[in-house]
Amino acid sequence: MDNRSLKLFLSLSETLHFGRSSEACHISPSALSRTIKQMEAELGVTLFERDNRTVALTHAGGRLQHYARDTLLQWDSFRDSLLNDSRELRGEISIYCSVTASYSFLYDILSEFRPRHPKIEIKLHTGDPTLAISRVTAGLEDIAIAARPDKLPHNLDFRRVTVSPLVFITASTGDSSASLPSRRSAPQTWADIPMILSEEGLIRERVDAWFQQQGIAPRIYAQVAGHEAIVSMVSLGFGIGVVPKIVLDNSPLSRRVKVLPDQPQLAAYEVGVCALKKRLKSPLLSALWGQIHLAETS
Template identity: 65%
Template sequence: MDTRSLTFFLSLCDTLHFGRASEACHISPSALTRTIKQMESTLGVQLFERDNRTVRLTREGEHFQAYAREALIQWDVIRNSLLEDAQELQGEISVYCSVTASYSFLYDILNKFRRQHPKIEIKLHTGDPESAIQRVMSGTDDITIAARTDTLHNSLAFKHIATSPLVFIAPQQDPQLDAILQGTIDWSAVPMILSEEGVSRKRIDQWFKAHQAKPKIYAQVAGNEAIVSMVSLGFGVGVVPKIVLENSPLATRVRILAIQPELQPYDVGLIALKKKRQSPLIAAFWSQTG
């Protein structure tokens, strides 16, 4: 069975952008457009309203989105259940994580997993960690390594791997910034470099609100590695998971600030749809962590 068209459709549902969806699916925008038009022709309804600037799901598209997600989950379950009696598991698992997670956690997991299940292929995608959970929920990827959100959706399963503090970082040497950071800090005078969205952004926003402080946001970026880079260049103060800093080639160019009270740490682990945990392949991967 060819389920790629459903995967392409769900990717477009999540991004509402033909360029980003086609990039995530590793096809051209024109190929994605043809796929969607063929689906609409087969179904006899319009799934998306689109013009030169926006893409929106129609009411029919929202109904089909629910069907497509359930269909892909059920397909994976039945396909993999047929492998349970096989002497050796085989097939494919799609994994998504940030670059930092790929060498901080994934290497050890895959090193053991590949020895035990050499016929299971791993399709690895790396990118912005804030996209991780949505990619799993949409069916684009089977498993992700990511930070647990404060309110994890009840359709998702989580397995703890590690805890990483969230830390404030600043350039190693910046006399002007050092003067601002002395004593009681006036956060409205501190240029901040923060994530656009996600767990760390929600926690720093809550932290500032609790301290009745209005930060001076210099830049909002996607990806923690970019925050470390901008801070090392002297653009301001950032907030990143400590594990990102420890694995960064720029770690010696920044310093951790002793800001109190500390931010709530990251709880990093495997995340997958509960329904997909029934798959022997997913279960085998899941068992690789403690």
């Protein structure tokens, strides 16, 4: 059992979804399944209870989850102790973010860091932003660009990069502005509108809270992983979606959608960089974290 197997196990223990974990770890679902079966055979226990619909950790799986996190942290600490003896920093930093964040923020973060530390390799993983914080807390990534949750885990450090409003969008063709729903519309008007929303995460929580406050039972047309996909479906006229404005501003489909003129007001989306506080003791991460701080204050 090696570090790679432990990381794959940790990913599945966080998502409890073979498809999402295999996509995030860049392997096939069958390869992930084989790895888990090999681990179960080696340990002689069942790590996950699974059927056609659900995946759940067993008691043994929960114990291995704690062991895997501790083991990977100890490995990182040992590796960092060797780096402290080196005159030039070298190694690898893994970063997770959405596609939008990769071209909206990553250049500014890394443009000065790379020339200063050319021997540090950047391993970039892109995917659903709702998974960003869980991948860091699980030890699967060193750093992530993520939305700050309402309650930040106590073991995370977070540095804000920008704040983006959350906007309700619809296709640019079709209904006139006068016929579009507004924050003053009757609950039944909103209940009749097909909604395209994130499967989970901070935005979904805020949208659901608004609907609940208004006494609206929304008509969910589609639940989507990834904000860019919401823009795509809305541009095709499938319904109304909610995304951070920065996603809309950077989308190649921005001209095919429009923001509702009188829309519900949701709390803004605070975007930043997060990492485990323990991991910031690493010379590699400390160097990058310091560069982020310099970019903030310049």
